[in-house]
Amino acid sequence: VSKGPGNTKVAKSTAVPPGPPVYLDLVYIPNHSNSKNVDVEFFKRVRSSYYVVSGNDAAAEEPSRAVLDSLLEGKAQWESNMQVTLIPTHDSEVMREWYQETHEKQQDLNIMVLASSSIVVMQDESFPACKIEL
Numbered sequence: 001v002s003k004g005p006g007n008t009k010v011a012k013s014t015a016v017p018p019g020p021p022v023y024l025d026l027v028y029i030p031n032h033s034n035s036k037n038v039d040v041e042f043f044k045r046v047r048s049s050y051y052v053v054s055g056n057d058a059a060a061e062e063p064s065r066a067v068l069d070s071l072l073e074g075k076a077q078w079e080s081n082m083q084v085t086l087i088p089t090h091d092s093e094v095m096r097e098w099y100q101e102t103h104e105k106q107q108d109l110n111i112m113v114l115a116s117s118s119i120v121v122m123q124d125e126s127f128p129a130c131k132i133e134l
Helices: 042-047 065-075 092-102 103-108
Strands: 022-028 048-053 085-087 111-113 118-122 125-129
Touching: 042 048, 042 065, 048 065, 065 085, 065 092, 065 111, 092 103, 103 111
Parallel strands: 022 048, 048 085, 085 111
Antiparallel strands: 118 125
16 A cells, blocks of 8 residues: 555555466466466466466365456457366365356366376375376
């Protein structure tokens, strides 16, 4: 917050300023895919073949349905229909519902959701994992 004319408080904008898109191979969606930091503008500007969707905390709304919807809205504005693969790090209710409810739109936008199909075993623990080749 900064002081404006007449000592009134003016809230600073946290929106991403317009500019050319950035193309990457792999992007980890920041802040456990929480909507506080990621919106449609993020996906319009940060274009990737692969997005990692982290978050497994329903109470903190991670991953956020708003972030997943922002991906659809942002990608719809790309000039090309390049394939995008979404890689969730956890099986969550939000992810499952979003996948089922928006499956047709995902197909139209050439978005594929990669299921965790492998299990990595390390000494005393095991966890789901995905192999990505770039």
